[in-house]
Amino acid sequence: MRFAAQRDPLVVAAPQHMSTRQVAVHLLLRKGLFMFGAVVITLMILMAIFAPLLAPYDPNAVDMQNSLAKPSAQHLLGTDNLGRDTLSRLIYGARTSLIVGLAAVAAAVILGGILGTVAGFLGGIVQAVIMRIVDMLMSIPMLLLALTLAAVLGGGLKNVVIAISVSMIPPFARLMAAQTITIKERDFVSAQRSMGAPKWRTMVGTVMPNAYPAVLVFGTMQIGAAILGEAGLSYLGIGIQAPTAAWGAMVSLGFPYLVQYPLLSIVPGVAVMLVVFAFNMVGDGLRDVLDPRLRGTS
Amino acid sequence: MSEATTGTMSGAAAPAAAPASRTPILEVRDLRVQFKTPLGTVNAVDGVSYELYEDEIVAVVGESGCGKSATQLAVMQLLQSPPGRIAGGEVVFEGQDLLKFKKNGPEMRKVRGGQIAMIFQEPINSLNPVLTIGDQLVEAYELHCGLKGQTDKQVAIDLLKMVGIPAAEKRVNDYPHQFSGGMCQRVMIAMGLSCSPRILIADEPTTALDVTTQAQMLELMKNLVREMHASLVIVTHNLGVVARYVERIYVMYAGRVVESGSTKDIFGNPRHPYTLGLLKSVPRLDEVQGSRLIPIEGMPPNLIDMPGTCAFLPRCPYAVEQCRTEPWPELTCVGEGHCARCYVNVEERRS
Amino acid sequence: MSRQPADQQEILRLTDLAVHFPVRRGIWQRKMGIVKAVDGVNLTVKRGETLGLVGESGCGKTTIGRTVIRLYKPTSGSVWFEGKDISTLNERELRPVRRRMSLIFQDPSGSLDPRKSAGNIVGAPLRIHHLVKGRKEYSERVEQLFRLVGLDPSMIDRVPHEFSGGQRQRIGIARALACDPSLIICDEPVSALDVSMQAQIMNLLSDLQEGLGGLAYIFIAHDLSVVRHVSDRVAVMYLGRIVELTESAQLYVAPKHPYTQALLAAVPIPDPFVEEAREHAILEGEIPSPLNPPTGCTFHPRCPYCTAACKTQVPELREVADGHYVSCLLA
Numbered sequence: 001m002r003f004a005a006q007r008d009p010l011v012v013a014a015p016q017h018m019s020t021r022q023v024a025v026h027l028l029l030r031k032g033l034f035m036f037g038a039v040v041i042t043l044m045i046l047m048a049i050f051a052p053l054l055a056p057y058d059p060n061a062v063d064m065q066n067s068l069a070k071p072s073a074q075h076l077l078g079t080d081n082l083g084r085d086t087l088s089r090l091i092y093g094a095r096t097s098l099i100v101g102l103a104a105v106a107a108a109v110i111l112g113g114i115l116g117t118v119a120g121f122l123g124g125i126v127q128a129v130i131m132r133i134v135d136m137l138m139s140i141p142m143l144l145l146a147l148t149l150a151a152v153l154g155g156g157l158k159n160v161v162i163a164i165s166v167s168m169i170p171p172f173a174r175l176m177a178a179q180t181i182t183i184k185e186r187d188f189v190s191a192q193r194s195m196g197a198p199k200w201r202t203m204v205g206t207v208m209p210n211a212y213p214a215v216l217v218f219g220t221m222q223i224g225a226a227i228l229g230e231a232g233l234s235y236l237g238i239g240i241q242a243p244t245a246a247w248g249a250m251v252s253l254g255f256p257y258l259v260q261y262p263l264l265s266i267v268p269g270v271a272v273m274l275v276v277f278a279f280n281m282v283g284d285g286l287r288d289v290l291d292p293r294l295r296g297t298s
Numbered sequence: 299m300s301e302a303t304t305g306t307m308s309g310a311a312a313p314a315a316a317p318a319s320r321t322p323i324l325e326v327r328d329l330r331v332q333f334k335t336p337l338g339t340v341n342a343v344d345g346v347s348y349e350l351y352e353d354e355i356v357a358v359v360g361e362s363g364c365g366k367s368a369t370q371l372a373v374m375q376l377l378q379s380p381p382g383r384i385a386g387g388e389v390v391f392e393g394q395d396l397l398k399f400k401k402n403g404p405e406m407r408k409v410r411g412g413q414i415a416m417i418f419q420e421p422i423n424s425l426n427p428v429l430t431i432g433d434q435l436v437e438a439y440e441l442h443c444g445l446k447g448q449t450d451k452q453v454a455i456d457l458l459k460m461v462g463i464p465a466a467e468k469r470v471n472d473y474p475h476q477f478s479g480g481m482c483q484r485v486m487i488a489m490g491l492s493c494s495p496r497i498l499i500a501d502e503p504t505t506a507l508d509v510t511t512q513a514q515m516l517e518l519m520k521n522l523v524r525e526m527h528a529s530l531v532i533v534t535h536n537l538g539v540v541a542r543y544v545e546r547i548y549v550m551y552a553g554r555v556v557e558s559g560s561t562k563d564i565f566g567n568p569r570h571p572y573t574l575g576l577l578k579s580v581p582r583l584d585e586v587q588g589s590r591l592i593p594i595e596g597m598p599p600n601l602i603d604m605p606g607t608c609a610f611l612p613r614c615p616y617a618v619e620q621c622r623t624e625p626w627p628e629l630t631c632v633g634e635g636h637c638a639r640c641y642v643n644v645e646e647r648r649s
Numbered sequence: 650m651s652r653q654p655a656d657q658q659e660i661l662r663l664t665d666l667a668v669h670f671p672v673r674r675g676i677w678q679r680k681m682g683i684v685k686a687v688d689g690v691n692l693t694v695k696r697g698e699t700l701g702l703v704g705e706s707g708c709g710k711t712t713i714g715r716t717v718i719r720l721y722k723p724t725s726g727s728v729w730f731e732g733k734d735i736s737t738l739n740e741r742e743l744r745p746v747r748r749r750m751s752l753i754f755q756d757p758s759g760s761l762d763p764r765k766s767a768g769n770i771v772g773a774p775l776r777i778h779h780l781v782k783g784r785k786e787y788s789e790r791v792e793q794l795f796r797l798v799g800l801d802p803s804m805i806d807r808v809p810h811e812f813s814g815g816q817r818q819r820i821g822i823a824r825a826l827a828c829d830p831s832l833i834i835c836d837e838p839v840s841a842l843d844v845s846m847q848a849q850i851m852n853l854l855s856d857l858q859e860g861l862g863g864l865a866y867i868f869i870a871h872d873l874s875v876v877r878h879v880s881d882r883v884a885v886m887y888l889g890r891i892v893e894l895t896e897s898a899q900l901y902v903a904p905k906h907p908y909t910q911a912l913l914a915a916v917p918i919p920d921p922f923v924e925e926a927r928e929h930a931i932l933e934g935e936i937p938s939p940l941n942p943p944t945g946c947t948f949h950p951r952c953p954y955c956t957a958a959c960k961t962q963v964p965e966l967r968e969v970a971d972g973h974y975v976s977c978l979l980a
Contacts, residue, residue, distance in 0.1 A: 187760035191824070194718050195774045196747035199740070209764045361843035478935055508705035508871065510932045513915040517931050535844055538874075538917030542924045561921045579848035580919050581878035587898040590855075591878070593848030597813050 034285025040278035048094040055088035060243045068261050077267050080253060086267055092245040093268065096157065097275065100230040101223040103161045108168035109219050115169070116176025117211070121184060121203050131177060138170035142225075143232055150238045160239050164229045168222060175218055179211035213290035220283035224276030231272050247272050322349035323496055323529060324373070324414075329387035331368045334380055338602040342368040344553035345387075347629075350497065355520065355530045357540045357561075359576075360550035363598055366533050369550075370499050374416050375401045392496075411442040415490035419502040421482035425474040431458070431485055432470035435492065442493035457488040461518060480511035484518065491522055498523055499531045504539065516543050537580055541565060546635075549573050552599050552609035555629060559636030567645065569638035571616045574648075608640075616642045660832055660865050661694040661717065665726035668709070668716050672940060684939045686712040688889035689726070691966065694832065699858065699866040701880030701897065703873055703912075707939055708886040710869045714834040717867065718752050719743050731831065748778050751825035755837035757817035761809040767820050768805035771795065774827040794823040798853060815846035822853065826861075834867045839875060851879055873916045877901060882972075885909045888939060888947040891966055894974040905975040907952045908932075946978065954979055 047054060056076075063083035071078045077086040119130035137145070149163035183189060184207065192202040231248025233239030235255075240246035247268040254264030331343035343365040350356055360366045371377045373389050375396065389396040391409065399406040410416075418424050426434060435454035440446055451470055458466035461484040474482060483503065490498055500519060504512035516532075520543055523530045532544060540547060540561065547564045549557040549572065557570040568574040575594035596613040606625045611617055620641045631637040638644075668687040671680045687709040694700045702710040715721050717728055719735060727736040735746050751774070754760035761770055772791045774780070781787045792802040798819040809817055818838060825833050835854065839847040858864050870876045876883055877897045884894040885908065893906040904910045911932035918924055934951040937943055943950050949959040958978055966976040 187754045187756060188762045190715075190720055191752065191754065191760050192773070193740075194720060194747060194752040195777055195824075196744035197773070197777045201777070206762055210762065361845060480935055508936075509873065509912060509915045510705060511935070513917075513929070513931050514933070517929070536917075537844070537919035541919045541921045542917040542929070565919070565921050576844055577919065579845050581848075581851070581874045582920065583874045583877060583901055583913065583916050583918050584923060585874075585878065589878075591848040591852055593852060594845035595849070597815065597846075598843075 031285045031288070033281040037278035037281030037285070040274055041282060044094050044098065044275055044278075047091055048098050051091045051095055055085075055091045057085035057088045059084060059088040059092040059245045061085070068257065068264075071263070078261075078263055080250075080264055081257065086250075086264065089245040089250060090247070090267060090271060093247045093250060093271070096240055096244060096246040097227045097230060097272070099157065100161055100164065101227040101279075104164040104168060104226040104229070105219050105223050107161070107165035108172050108222070109215060111165075112169040112172025113176045113208075113211075113215060116173040116178075117180050117203060117208060119173070120177040120180025121199075121207060123181075127177070130173070134170045134173045137167075138174070140167075142167040143229065146229055146233060147236065147238065150233055155238050155241045157240060157244070160230055160233055163233070164226050167229070168226065171222075172215065172218070176211055176215060179214050180207050183207050183210045213286075217283045217287040217290065220286060221280050224279035227272060227279075228276055231268075320351050322351050323392065324350040325388075325390040326369070326373060327388040327390070329369060329372055329389065330385040331365065331372050331377065332383050332385045333368075334383070335602070340601040341385075341553050341604065342382075342601065343372065344604075346550070346553070346555055348548050348555065348558065350529050350531060352496075352529060353524075353527050354546065355523070355532065355544050356546045356548070357532045357534060357544040358548045358550060359534060359537065359540055361535055361598060363601070364550040365553040366550050367501050370416065370501055370531065370533055374410055374414060374499065375399070375406055376410075376416070408444065411438070411490075411495075412444070412493050413495050414497045414499065415442070415493075415495040416499040416501065417483070417486045417490045417503055419505050421479060421486045421506075422474060424486055425482060427474055430471050430473055431477065434474075435470075435485070435489060438489040439492040442495075453492075457492055458485070460491070460522070461485070461488045479507055480515065483507060483511075483515055487515070487519060487522070491526065491528075494526050495528055497529050497531065499533070501533045502535070503532065505534070505536070512539070537576065549576070552604065553601060554609070554626070554639065556610070556640070557636075557638040558629070559633070559638075563633060563636040567633075567636070569632050569636065569644055570610075570640050571614045571642070571644055572610050573638075574644055575613070575615075616644055616647050618642055658696045659693050660696045660731060661692070661867075662729040663690055663692040663713070663717070663726065664729070666690045666692075666713070666716065666723055666728065667725045668712050668721055669724040682940045685889050685942070686939065687716065690889075690891055692884060692891070692894075694865050694867060696831065696865055697858070697863045698881045699868055699879055701876035701883040702867060702869045702886060703871065703876040703883060704886035705871060705912075705936060707888070707936055709889040710871075710886050711836055712889075713886075714752070714836045714867060714869050717832075718747065718750055718834055720752075744778070748774070748828045749830050750832040750834065751828065751830045753818075753821050753825050753833060753835045753838045756841050757814055757821050758809060760821055761817060763809055766806050766808055767800070767812065768795075770809070770820060771823045771827060774824060778828060780828060790827075794827055797826065797857070798823040799849075813846075814842050815849055818842060818846075818850050819853070822850075822857070826857065829861070831863060832865045832867070834869070836869045837871070838868075840870060840872060847875070851875070855879065873912055874918075885912065888936065888942055890947065890976065891974070892948065892976050894966070896972060899970075899973055903973075905969060905973065905980045906948075906977050907954055907979075908948050911951075946976075 061084060063079070065083065066079050067081050067083040069075050069079040075085050075087065077090065079085055115130055115134065119127040145167040146163040149166055150159060153159040153162060189202060189206055192206055230239055230246065231251060234246050234248030235252035237252065240249050242249065250268035251265045257264050327347050329343055329346045330341070333340040333342050346365065346369050358366045358369065368377065372384050373396065377384065384397060387397065391414065396406065396409060432451050432454040435457050436449055436451065439453050440449055454470050455466045458470060463469055463481060463484055477485065504515050507515060516539060519530060532539065534540060544561050546560055547558065548555050549564065549570065551572050557564060557568065557573045564573060565577065568577060578592040579594055581591060594613050599609050608621050608626045611621050614621070618641065627639050627641050629637045629639045666687055667685065667689055670684045670686055672682045672684055673679060674681045690713060702713060704710050712721060716723055723736045727734045730746060731749060735743065738746065768791050771794050772787060775787060775790060781790055791805065795802040795805065800816060800819050800823065809820065812820065839850050842850060854866065858866065868876060868879050877900060880897045882895065883897045883900050884891045885906065886892065887908050893904065893909045900909065901913065904913055911930065914928065914930045915932060932951060937947070937950065945960045945962050946964050949955045952959065956979070962978060964976045964978045966974045969975050969980050
């Protein structure tokens, strides 16, 4: 064949060829806010894992003599109304927040993702039924839904995760259905059909991988929302049960002392804010990088 | 246009004396446009010079990424910035350097649309979907002519009639989606010509259209421009369109003009290997059945990290040692108004 | 391109093919009308030949291509492929058929899964149809396909956007060739490419046809010069019907249908010396809405030779000379 001996023109044109992944990493490293978010999240994960080593005190050790202490050399962030060390509770609280955030979003991604893909791909009656149920769920505010579920199921870590993840299924299902419908119309899906590929194979092998970046980005941002949700439920007293350390519960606990001792609410509040912001920034960065067309300048 | 009216060029950038009777109405000198990308700076337009005389139809020809559109956008100061940036050069229109004007200042806005109009490839994207065609025509007319609130629908109807839209009185109240692609392009032409500009720049005006519509559109533009004594710049990759409608051609490759001259010179006696390659690689309707195309092998260069040597060198079948060792040659004239950027005498080498 | 196919055997036959799409509007998705995208088309494709389908947007050429490979279901009429009527088969029954024919798309980027490597894309048909045994044979075959279309096998692991437009179209061609099909439907394979790339791809397609004996193409494009260059026979379409069908040499020399004549006149020839001498008769008007096509001959409102009969009588596609079919009352 005449073209068989042709050189590789791309390599000729660009001697320092970078693979897709290399370019993605290269771009991410240059994004300040993404890096900030990534550092915050990494620190939080390390904090959660090594909590027993990092925390100066037992987070649940009551010391009434020392209640509501101001920050000092012994208690860097002071103590709460029961004399528990705020810093230690903050460190242990990271565990709760991370578990709730990750577990709730993971469950919502899987369930919502499956519902959305099936609805979008099969279309017709299946889509109508699934999407109307999802729309109904969506019309209930997320916190209200979680609140109702938590009230029915009771508090505790497991039920908080269930409540938050159920309330998060609708947006994921909607997103995934929209993605699937768009991708389904693209030529490369028609190409699959024209090659004789079975439906399920196209759905799992072609549609899902192309929808995942959007879901990953949205999911990353939703982790922040889930942590916020846990904080909200705990603040309202139907979330994580005492004495387990959780940031939302800590904000709630500090509320009666807000005027004379604001630090008690501000410290966990700032922690929640920081983490939610961090997850949003990482999601933002991922969105920019996961779109292969954004790099198509060469 | 006769041979005498096309300008002659000597050396690289500066166009030499045109026939005394005519001075160019637009002169672009050493224009440079850069795009910042994550992978580096792209020199999309790298020292382009050209001139445009009154009453002529000129084409800028090249493949995607050669900088032909970026040049025109820079002239109009319509480059998206960032990532685009005009890095140097002059655009002299009626004695004034347009690049000295503020991008959205009053002087530039007066020139843009009023004296130099531009129409684009996707007409439907250039129209506002929520306003009627008539409203948009009136708005464009008032904007370009510097009038405010003094015109009425009759102007729009006249403009629609000018570009040959049937039942203009009725259609003036339609919305863009009720118009076909060809009709939208007619509306764009009407908008562009509403204030009798000196220059109309058409950026791939017919690429999105069908062949019969394309022919209608080019015929229309040609006739209107002739009537108004305006000049027309057609930016295109379609060599057929060029051969049929255009008097002079600038061939661009990798951000530079590689050959310029009258249409007959370029087609009859191409002096740059790229021009020659383009001509041999397009199928012709009148070709002998079974003839084979001779493609330009390889691919256009990556505009980041351009070598100092001729950008066409890796694809050039006529390359000599000089091409490998010396920088990209300057645009040198080989005949009356016919210039090429090449060390090799392609004509001799072909025979 | 092979002018005299060794084997004149028929590979595809479309008989009275019609593909209609309902147009639905509003919340209740009420049927507002029918677009007759393809309306009564008869065609045959012989083994090893290239049949060109040309026409302006909305003429139904793409619909025919996609109906042949059964991405659309015919409303009526039949599609005979290799001696079998495939117009009513279901997806499962179509699998062996789709091994024997494949599709090349217009947009080389849109038709390649952006998340898969080039090798993975080219090898997909092999995996779907279980055509190779074991990893070694698979990768050998994929590499062979890469070389066949002029791609360096060392680029197997790159993703589509790392290739140029022309190279992406080569990937699409390699994929179409993977199962050794007897028919490839090329749907505007070069119109999204730059001029210099178009010639490379057109030459590649003709080289492949020469090298792999018996491969037939349906070559769909709006560019008459491109279609004429690659095709043995050309069918000109207007509003869902074939108006003229003939050898491509005849098409330029002796076009019979007024629409073909107008189309030819509208295509500029890249040669100013020729253009100077040509007559530039411009076809007026626009293609009518397919929702509400004209009566009689659908071309009559734009036809310079229109007679009273043209407005009421639907012309048949008739053979006016040897192998030259025209659907015009005046021909």
